[in-house]
Amino acid sequence: MRPAAARLGRVGTGLAGLALTAGLLSGCSSSAGAGAQACSHVNRAARYMKDAGSTGGSSAVQLRHRAEHELDLAEPLAADIAGTNGAWQALQANLQQLNGPPDRVLMQALVADCAALGD
Numbered sequence: 001m002r003p004a005a006a007r008l009g010r011v012g013t014g015l016a017g018l019a020l021t022a023g024l025l026s027g028c029s030s031s032a033g034a035g036a037q038a039c040s041h042v043n044r045a046a047r048y049m050k051d052a053g054s055t056g057g058s059s060a061v062q063l064r065h066r067a068e069h070e071l072d073l074a075e076p077l078a079a080d081i082a083g084t085n086g087a088w089q090a091l092q093a094n095l096q097q098l099n100g101p102p103d104r105v106l107m108q109a110l111v112a113d114c115a116a117l118g119d
Contacts, residue, residue: 034077035088039114041074042091046111049102064101071098071110087117 045067052063075095082092091113097106 035081035085035117038074038077038081038088038091038095039117041070041077042095042110042114045070045074045102046107049104049107052101067107068098068101071095071102091117 048063048067048070052060052067055063075092075098078088078092078095082088091110094106094109094113102110
């Protein structure tokens with residue numbers, strides 16, 4: 001192989017490695033972003049559930065439905081990140097326990113999961 005061709009081959013290999021590294025790093029940041037989003041939904045749901053507990057009637061029902069919706073949004077995000085980072089599996093498992101508005105104990109577990117993950 002001629003020297004110029006060998007140099008081009010090494011440059012191409014280096015660029016391919018750089019592209020792979022950049023792709024892996026962007027995957028990490030998108031996973032971290034998914035985790036932060038999931039916990040943002042969990043924390044919003046916790047506020048709705050707290051507010052529902054201090055009100056009554058149709059307002060409480062509406063707030064519980066909003067909390068349920070937030071948790072429905074959090075579940076696929078948590079599942080996505082749990083597939084690549086085992087630290088998120090507890091949050092995913094707790095979100096999968098839901099079938100309707102969460103009870104107080106499960107809501108506390110979800111908030112604790114996010115607090116333990118730093119989100």
